Amino acid sequence: MKLPALLPVFLLLCSESRGSEASHPKPPACRYPPSQWCRSLEIAIECKVQKQCMELNATRPNRAVPPVSVSLYYETLCPACRLFITQQLFPTWTMLQDIMAVTLVPYGNAKEVSSGNSPYTCQHGEPECKGNLIEACIINITRHSALQIISCMESAANVLNAAQPCLQLYAPSVSWASVDSCVKTGLGDRLMHTNAVMTRALNPPHTHVPWVTFNGEYTEENEDKAMSSLFQLVCQLYKGVKPPVCTGAPVKLNRSFC
Structure with a gap:
């Protein structure tokens, strides 16, 4: 009677391999x-x-043509940021990572302060300050796997509790101890200060998050396009030969901010 419990796993495995099994053997x-x-x-x-x-x-694509540079300024517990990362940024990067480069800057509407138990105050309280710090350390340590880990965390019911299992899933060679050390030492504070400086240097200054720049520039027009269909915008901004996936029909999503 335990067979039904195994059915979702079997269906998942089938769905993952159906498209390629005819031309490529399933790797071990x-x-x-x-x-x-x-x-x-x-x-x-x-x-x-x-x-x-x-x-x-x-x-x-030809690497002589630079990829589209997408920089996201966000905060870890902002519902609108979480939605943008999980429903726009990560799916778009999954399909277009050859023609786009992503920079993640967790800080958002936080403020640096000179007194108190924490050097920062955050829009969604102390848990968000901790989340920003953890994600800054993960981004610094994991590099290529960072967006996958961050998306995994942001899609979880509890962002902070998901940090360690998401790291183990997408960067198994990176120990949690290295992230924990970054969080508890001066490295994490230096990373957060760098993010604060980058956020304050935005021109025009950010007024909400998520705040997205393309090739170092922010425009309301690109923001409107990014919030409804980031995938279509990246395809539009890329100057080289468009990859075949760019010919698909866009899917527009509702926009929201913090």
Whole structure:
């Protein structure tokens, strides 16, 4: 009678492999998630996908054309930021990571203060200050896997509690101890100060979050487009030959801010 409990797992495995099983053999399990299989030759060899990664690299856009630079200024517990990361930024990056470069700046509407138990005050209280700090450390340590981890955290019911399991899922070679050390030492404070400086330097100054710049510039027109269909905007802004996925129909979502 335990068979029904296994059915969702079976269906999930089927849905993940259906599109590629005809042309590519299913690779054996390895300790890296599929999104990282082609990140380096060593990982490709371990996961036995060298041939598939070589084919993928052969179809990537011309790197002589710079990718679209997308910088997100946000705060970890802002509902609108969480929605933008999980429903716009991460899905768009998943499909267009070859033509876009993402910079995450967790700080948002926080303020640096010279007194008190914490050097910062945050719009959504002390838990958000801690969340900003944890995500700043994760971004600094994990680099290539950062957006996947942050999206995993922001999609969870409890952002802070999800930090360690999301790190283990998307960056298994990175120890939680390294993140914890960053949070509890001066490195985390320096990272947060850097984010504060970057946020204060915005021109025009930010008035809400999420605040998104493209190639270092902010315009209300691009913000409107990004909040309704970031995917379509990145395809539009890319100056090189558009990847085939850009020919799909856009899906527009409602916008919100903090």
